[in-house]
Amino acid sequence: MGLVKEGNPVLTTRDRTILGEFPHIFTHKTILSLILVLCAIWGTVVRTQGAELTFTASVDRTQVGLDDSLTLTVSVSGKDVGGISEPQLPSLEQFEVVGTNSSSSSQFSIVNGKMTSSKTIDYIYSLRPLDVGKTTIGAATLKFKGQTYQTEPIDIQVVAGSVSGKSQKGRSPGIRTPQAPSVPEELAGQDLFVRAEFDRRKVFQNQQVTVTYALYNRTSLTNVQYGQQPTFTGFWTEEIYAADRLNFQQKVIGGKRYQVAVLKKLALFPTTSGDIEIEPMELLCDLQVRSRDIFDFWGRTKRVRIASEPATIMVQPLPQGGKPPSFTGAVGQFSLKASVDQNQVKAGEPLKLTVEVRGQGNLKTLLPPQLPALDNFTSFEPEVQEDISPAGNAIGGAKTYQYVLIPKEQGQYRIESLKLPYFDPAGKAYHIASTKPIAIDVLPGEKGEFPLVVGLGREEIKVVGQDIRYIKPSSVVLKNQRDDLFRNRFFWILQIVPLMAVCCAIVARRRRDRISRDAGYARYRRAHRQARQGLRAAQKLMRAESLPQFYGAVAKVLYDYLGDKLNISACGVTAQQLRDELKKYQLEGQLLEEILDFTQTCDYSRFAPASAQLADMETILKRVRNLLARLEKSDL
Structure with a gap:
């Protein structure tokens, strides 16, 4: 020496x-x-x-x-x-x-x-x-x-x-690149690793798989960042839990005591059958390195990249035996309930039919139950409301369809039973949830009442013709009606209107069929509406002064919007992946950089809320609204 x-x-x-x-x-x-x-x-x-x-x-x-x-x-x-x-x-x-x-x-x-x-x-x-x-x-x-x-x-x-x-x-110690095994005891010799834990590895198509990403630590860990994230290709993903801060709990593996923190918990619904591979999740961890230098009071940190092991999920196709003819792909456990706001209504007045589907499964992709024949009613497209949230590790809740029905004439009518076929993966059998028939007593309308104009929205429907009708004076001279009918332009308008109505119905039916078949198109169409709902939720968090939850909700709005528009999984997408996807659409360079800067700002404020101020939340909300408006006008 x-x-x-x-x-x-x-x-x-x-x-x-x-x-x-x-x-x-x-x-x-x-x-x-x-x-x-x-x-x-x-x-x-x-x-x-x-x-x-x-x-x-x-x-x-x-x-x-x-x-x-x-x-x-x-x-x-x-x-x-x-x-x-x-x-x-x-x-x-x-x-x-x-x-x-x-x-x-x-x-x-x-x-x-x-x-x-x-x-x-x-x-x-x-x-x-x-x-x-x-x-x-x-x-x-x-x-x-x-x-x-x-x-x-x-x-x-x-x-x-x-x-x-x-x-x-x-x-x-502290520098290993771990391997995530099938049993925790095999990891007893490692000091730092991330593990993907699945509740099941063999499922039916559209059956939920819950994956939990947990960090196991026995080192002087100072910071954790997400690296490359799995894309979950072949799955519909729903987030159950995402950690704002690492909450460590003690757990003993192989005789060694670990600090374990859950990073993410996701519900995966396979959209196709076969063996689907899930990529590893990478983390960048900063470790405190001890120094023997007596003048080195703070020591040094060493960055280590760790990753979970890739996993394969075996997805079985749904059995063909016993499949109901009207089955539309619902997998889980569901119940069906229908009700009306009134059982007695006058002809020409609106009636509200509420159909509620409740249970566990992928409710967001669930198609509405098919209405029975309603020959004596005029029906409108339903208003859909979702109340979906995780219950433990299962995604479930309720999805409500509200229909407006208008009886055409007086009489005693009945809305027959609605049916929802579904496959129960627990019992490996098909079931049909159904409602009870509903009796409707339609009374005669008011005298002189004008018929309702078909085609109005639910908010625009109102009762008309209740004002005073004045008697025409005798001096009024009727117009000569001897002209040929085909020379009247209103005659041709009446001929064209039904044809246009048929064309509109065909377009609407094709659009509905495409939405049911093409998940990417359905996500593209719902992107803006979902973003508006997310912004309302973020505004509530801002009023409650919940800083970490606010920034997480705002970032999720933008990620979900871009994921729906680009038809990629919003869970686990990185800034580089987002940049690569947006460049394919030749997005304006300044707008692209503003999007990436916004996501970095939200992530920083989310994981370091002490540096964020309440006054900044209103600015963040305005920025994301501006970005969404500009994206709507772009070619995305």
């Missing part, structure tokens, strides 16, 4: 006694000269040794199993090595570098009243062998102050299996 640990050179009692025996040889002048010469020689040795640099490489074992890993430590010692660059490793074709770390220590000594110091930096690499046989770790190279230093090569013998019986032995 080139360090001198002795104190100042002084004469002991024995030295003085010896000198006293030879007074004729050692005079005061001679003694003083000898001391000066010794001090000069000593200082030269100290300076020479302190200027030396030691560069070595070592491993924790020279025989390693193919299932094991070994630790390569490259050490640099000497003066003024604080800003030295990292050594250049040799070619490691027979190994996989699964983690890196570094540590440093300092030593001090005082000689002749002068303090000298030396620093040691250890660069630590965790290596995993790739093949059985004898191999060599070549010399590492270091350039320092114009000179080149090299370490000695190290011979390694790699054998089959595991030498230690535990493949995790010998790895440096």
